[in-house]
Amino acid sequence: MAEVLVVTSGKGGVGKTTSTAALGAALAQTGQNVVVIDFDVGLRNLDLVMGAERRVVYDLINVVQGDANLNQALIRDKRVDTLSLLPASQTRDKDALTAEGVERVINDLKGRFDWIICDSPAGIERGAYFAMRHADLAVIVTNPEVSSVRDSDRIIGLLDSKTEKAERGEQMEKLLLLTRYDPVRAERGDMLKVDDVLEILSIPLLGIIPESPEVLKASNLGSPVTLANPISAPARAYLDAARRLRGETIPMTVPSERKSFLGGLFGRRAA
Amino acid sequence: MSVLKFFSRRSSAPAARERLQLLLAHERAVFGRTDLVAQLKDEILAVIARHISIHPDNVRIKTDTRDTLATLEVDIEIRTPNGGLKLAG
Numbered sequence: 001m002a003e004v005l006v007v008t009s010g011k012g013g014v015g016k017t018t019s020t021a022a023l024g025a026a027l028a029q030t031g032q033n034v035v036v037i038d039f040d041v042g043l044r045n046l047d048l049v050m051g052a053e054r055r056v057v058y059d060l061i062n063v064v065q066g067d068a069n070l071n072q073a074l075i076r077d078k079r080v081d082t083l084s085l086l087p088a089s090q091t092r093d094k095d096a097l098t099a100e101g102v103e104r105v106i107n108d109l110k111g112r113f114d115w116i117i118c119d120s121p122a123g124i125e126r127g128a129y130f131a132m133r134h135a136d137l138a139v140i141v142t143n144p145e146v147s148s149v150r151d152s153d154r155i156i157g158l159l160d161s162k163t164e165k166a167e168r169g170e171q172m173e174k175l176l177l178l179t180r181y182d183p184v185r186a187e188r189g190d191m192l193k194v195d196d197v198l199e200i201l202s203i204p205l206l207g208i209i210p211e212s213p214e215v216l217k218a219s220n221l222g223s224p225v226t227l228a229n230p231i232s233a234p235a236r237a238y239l240d241a242a243r244r245l246r247g248e249t250i251p252m253t254v255p256s257e258r259k260s261f262l263g264g265l266f267g268r269r270a271a
Numbered sequence: 272m273s274v275l276k277f278f279s280r281r282s283s284a285p286a287a288r289e290r291l292q293l294l295l296a297h298e299r300a301v302f303g304r305t306d307l308v309a310q311l312k313d314e315i316l317a318v319i320a321r322h323i324s325i326h327p328d329n330v331r332i333k334t335d336t337r338d339t340l341a342t343l344e345v346d347i348e349i350r351t352p353n354g355g356l357k358l359a360g
Contacts, residue, residue, distance in 0.1 A: 146287050150291065153300070157299065189285065190283055192287050200288070
């Protein structure tokens with residue numbers, strides 16, 4: 001049975017698209033059949049982060065409106081053949097999404113994939129609502145920063161009231177993915193600690209992604225960070241998170257870069 | 272920044288944590304139950320109406336959050352035969 005997962009946050013720029021690409025690729029790297037869907041109609045970016053921007057012909061809106069079928073719109077990743085992308089439309093707006101259309105697309109995908117990962121747009125408008133609507137579980141991407149934590153709290157409230165699962169009276173499973181975390185600044189008392197965020201939001205932790213230049217490098221290259229540099233600290237954190245999604249028990253750590261002796265001496269100043 | 276201030280610099284994370292906890296306690300009450308204020312109004316009205324004759328239009332309820340304080344303000348106007356008496360609490 002397919003799992004429908006929404007990657008959401010409320011606030012923009014915290015790493016939803018990066019995390020969707022990295023978690024999707026990480027799950028696909030373990031042999032799972034994964035599709036990632038971009039719900040940010042009008043401002044699509046998942047295609048770009050995944051390096052598929054020149055392969056987009058049909059998109060989610062075309063499929064929702066019946067102008068194309070899934071086979072025409074799905075883009076299979078060239079690096080991992082169990083990973084597919086359903087891009088958003090760049091020219092239409094979010095009003096082109098319909099409740100029936102989105103439901104039909106999700107149901108069709110359930111027959112083909114093990115994981116359906118919905119990349120939510122920022123905000124709490126129509127696109128975000130459709131992205132979370134059919135989810136079985138939610139990954140809340142949060143930065144250790146006041147505005148991001150506040151918006152995550154708001155999104156948790158919506159997940160508990162506006163989703164199909166909530167309306168059936170069931171409990172939506174919500175997991176925290178703390179991104180851009182800097183253990184040194186947190187230890188100094190200049191950044192909220194993992195435990196602070198967990199206590200405030202009171203949802204279980206899926207993973208801690210350390211702040212790292214590797215994330216920008218990967219997006220520059222159009223590759224999920226778990227494929228661009230699998231041994232980098234953020235990639236290892238995403239790979240661990242993906243294994244936790246599959247039910248494995250992995251000790252929670254904040255991975256750090258493995259630096260050579262000279263790299264450690266000279267690299268630190270430049271960072 | 273003076274040298275003294277530099278050395279006595281306090282960490283900012285605890286402030287972030289405290290501000291968030293206060294703010295979210297309030298926002299959860301408001302957003303978690305959007306009809307909270309309406310429901311409070313009905314129930315408060317029902318209790319008071321058992322003892323005193325009041326008109327629903329003369330009841331005002333509002334919630335507010337200031338720096339470190341969340342308040343619930345109830346303002347009820349009570350008509351008496353010889354003019355008006357205003358009771359706020």
